[in-house]
Amino acid sequence: MQRVLTTITLLLLATTTAFSQGNTGGKKIKITGKIIEKGTDLPLEYATVVFQDAKNPEKLSGSVTDMDGNFNFEVTTGTYNVRFEYISFKTVEIKTRTLTTDTDFGAVYLEADVSQLKGVELVAEKSTVEIKLDKRIYNVGKDMTVKGGTISDVLDNVPSVTVDPEGNIALRGNENVKILIDGKPSGLAGINIADALKLLPADSVDKVEVITNPSARYDAEGGGGIINIVLKKGKTNGVNGSIVLTAGDPENYMANASINKKTENFNLFSNFGYNYRNSPGNSSTDSRYLNDDNSTKSYSEERRKNHRQNEGYNANFGIDWSLTKSLTWTNSVTFAESNGKNPDDVYLTYYDADHNYDYTKNRFNDGISDNFRIEYATNFTKDFKKEGHKLTVDMAFSQNREDDSSTITDQNLDGTPYLLYERTLNNNSQNRNLFQTDYVLPIGENGRFEAGYRGSFQNNLTDFVIESEDNGSWVRNDLYSNLLEYKEKINALYMQYGNKFKKFSYFLGVRFEDSNIDVNSITSNDYNKKKYNNFFPSATLGYEFSESSSMSLSYSKRINRPRGRFLNPFSSYSSNINIFQGNPDLNPSYTNVFDLGYLKRWNKVTVNTSAYVNLTDDSFQFVRRESGNFVDDVPVIVSTPINLAKEYRAGFEFNVNYNPFKWWRLNSNFNLFRNETKGEFSYVDYQNNPVVQNLDNVATTWFTRLSSKVTLPYKIDWQTNIMYRAPQTTAQGKRLSMTSVNLAFSKDVLKDKGTLSLNVSDLFNSRKRRMDTYLPGSVDSYSEFQWRQRQINFSFTYRFNMKKEKDQQRRDDGGGDGEFMG
Structure with missing residues (x-):
């Protein structure tokens, strides 16, 4: 609960012109870094960075991460207790860190806090569906209903996407949709993409990205938008x-x-x-x-x-x-x-x-x-x-x-x-x-x-x-x-x-x-x-x-x-x-x-x-x-x-x-x-x-x-x-x-x-x-x-x-x- 309250506090502070400054009288320095989920190397969006004044613990400053897990904000020089937090993940804490110049904390890895879960509480995991402003990401690994199925079954569970009984794919009801594999047109999809996706296994897919209005970087084909199928590739050492x-x-x-x-x-x-x-x-x-x-x-x-x-x-x-x-x-x-x-x-x-x-x-x-x-x-x-x-x-x-x-x-x-x-x-x-x-x-x-x-x-x-x-x-x-x-x-x-x-x-x-x-x-x-x-x-x-x-x-x-x-x-x-x-x-x-x-x-x-x-x-x-x-x-x-x-x-x-x-x-x-x-x-x-x-x-x-x-x-x-x-x-x-x-x-x-x-x-x-x-x-x-x-x-x-x-x-x-x- 304390983490949730801290997160809400920081969100409210972020709506003002600046965070409360813990150390007064010093010059401003830039704080940067990235928060990543341990084991998957995926960025954690809206994770919390808390800077607590070591001398006056009631004074807080900090930020939240963007969609790529990055944080970037300013504090005044001084000594801080630093915490990196995300709901249902273990906190990383650094005691009495003295900061006098711009500091890049690099990559900070957080892992799921399994030990605190009791009874029937759900073990922390990334949401099956991640909603972002420009696209939606569907994480296949968390969907049990497609086990033993095909990529066509996967797409039929993706928000905004429908697959008719013949395998034709539509986005928002529009069949003029472009299918990409790993961000590019793929020969693996074959001549008839609807038939090909019914042959490839669901377990080979990591996630599906739905982009309803793509930028100029993407192929211009697909009046209804783009569906990008990302295949699995191991990331852990x-x-x-x-x-x-x-x-x-x-x-x-x-x-x-x-x-x-x-x-x-x-x-x-x-x-x-x-x-x-x-x-x-x-x-x-x-x-x-x-x-x-x-x-x-x-x-x-x-x-x-x-x-x-x-x-x-x-x-x-x-x-x-x-x-x-x-x-x-x-x-x-x-x-x-x-x-x-x-x-x-x-x-x-x-x-x-x-x-x-x-x-x-x-x-x-x-x-x-x-x-x-x-x-x-x-x-x-x-x-x-x-x-x-x-x-x-x-x-x-x-x-x-x-x-x-x-x-x-x-x-x-x-x-x-x-x-x-x-x-x-x-x-x-x-x-x-x-x-x-x-x-x-x-x-x-x-x-x-x-x-x-x-x-x-x-x-x-x-x-x-x-x-x-x-x-x-x-x-x-x-x-x-x-x-x-x-x-x-x-x-x-x-x-x-x-x-x-x-x-x-x-x-x-x-x-x-x-x-x-x-x-x-x-x-x-x-x-x-x-x-x-x-x-x-x-x-x-x-x-x-x-x-x-x-x-x-x-x-x-x-x-x-x-x-x-x-x-x-x-x-x-x-x-x-x-x-x-x-x-x-x-x-x-x-x-x-x-x-x-x-x-x-x-x-x-x-x-x-x-x-x-x-x-x-x-x-x-x-x-x-x-x-x-x-x-x-x-x-x-x-x-x-x-x-x-x-x-x-x-x-x-x-x-x-x-x-x-x-x-x-x-x-x-x-x-x-x-x-x-x-x-x-x-x-x-x-x-x-x-x-x-x-x-x-x-x-x-x-x-x-x-x-x-x-x-x-x-x-x-x-x-x-x-x-x-x-x-x-x-x-x-x-x-x-x-x-x-x-x-x-x-x-x-x-x-x-x-x-x-x-x-x-x-x-x-x-x-x-x-x-x-x-x-x-x-x-x-x-x-x-x-x-x-x-x-x-x-x-x-x-x-x-x-x-x-x-x-x-x-x-x-x-x-x-x-x-x-x-």
Whole structure:
């Protein structure tokens, strides 16, 4: 309690023009340093530095740390008792320190105060969600509900982020989001990032950073913002790591090991993983086909079951090598390989206009996949004499191969008998090279100048072939087969400058990107060259009302380039009457993003609110239409993306961290937004009739997420995550609501070196995408899609740390119960 009172006292003192000065009559000197969590080397934000006059203990001065753990303030010369404090951490204390000149205390290490916790009190740890004004940080290691899961499961628990049943990622409801790995685009994510993230293990992730309005330093892509996935890398001296074993139902077997060895000159790190998953899913679509006057023509019912079976391996090897005290060279190699099966069983039942039974078809798609990804990355970091003065150089080279094939059997179960055999081949390859350099120069006391270059070059080739059996021979179906080549060359330059004057701060920047893109549909002899260059300005203004209250106003311009299935005319043939078709002539969309944020901290509560507006030109929208082709007199419906004229998105977001007791933590996120699209879709139907669809639409919806973590008796942790997504109207129908609940329990064993975890994903089996679609004169349908059924996992984690005895002794000799390194 005394620490809490001291912290509150210092926060109140900080709102005045100066702290109370303990020693009077002396000259002012500057006090600097940094407070770090022992064992993780992570900075402690809002830790407290207390200077107590040795002669007059009632007189206090001091400060609190910023988001990077740094403190910087002035005192008068004199003799002080110095304390470095953080709630639920051991205090580091220095008695009767006489200060006559500017003093840098260097790094001060604080460790968790486990000994003071009794009964069911929660052992001190970093919050699962850290809320900062410009971003939110989600610490994966503290989330039990994703044990034995994938990175896609991790993202689905991150505030402001949603992952739909197909794995598509959205930030604040906007799917135009850029995914980074360790701060840069990564070849490890593969060709289809949604599929890749469902294969990589959750236990390889350290934290996830959500940046809703990035500065010019970041890639300009992603109108909705940036999600940065930070992979684990050992930071503690000696040999240390962890092993995670998981078994689940439906079948889910995983093993993941992270091992590193760190000395003063190098850090060897590695991560190995194996997984086998069986993820059963299902879908259903009930359709009423319409005549031109919207009267009923016929009905159909589609029922689908699939069992996605996947076996995969992944490994990462790397070394941080300190060539000199100021120059570090990092090299790493990462690869992932997986093989999968996806038997897809579809039953189609047809009815006439009076809903009298007609006949049933069975379509069985026996799919297999073979994927391989490898990336080599190297980094040079040069630290100059002045703190924060830094130059980094990054290079990464990756190759990806994703080969999918399937054999399709299509037959009537009654009525006119026939048997049709088809097969598909979908071979994808990608080569990607990345070159990047960043330079940071501190100017004056608070100024900072940054500049850099990024070159991203990739070449993708997708060969999609459909063949039908004809008298024992396979005949190519040219209607749905295509060879697509995608080449991308993007060169970018940026610079930005920021400074702070008392309580006011600003950061201004501009980024220039030159894009040279070729989209070549070779089979159809359709060649599209997209060459353009753009300036992307950004600006952030901030004001600190106090150390615990601040506000920011930011602006940035963003771009969203179409890729992958958005461009490929044909990439799927699971259903022959409902087909997705890409558009190789899609243009990029541009978004102007405005964000007004406010952050307030109390002793037990942190609140972050944000009001935002996104104005997008040429936004991507999906439309459905009749293709003109028929299967057994049933029209084939095609879904395809197009560029619409305008999209207006405005919303309000509310994030709260609340720790009512040491044994109970709550994190919540609420996002309300309004999305308005203006545009129309014009085409000529298969009867040569011009058709104009007015796609103007206004939709208001919201989603919320609540995470509760409770420590029960016997130190059993109980975590519950609840997510609800409200209904939303679309230009051609309505997306219905969705609710999901995840539950987990864990218990530390083996003197806290091991952890047993039990988690249930989608407890009530309710995570389904439900859609109503209405196309006048065409079709009225209702569909449900469940990517993966309820999953139950049991995991065992074992942590080991073999520090050298002399290193441990050096760390423990810093003073008090923590660690101080001057």
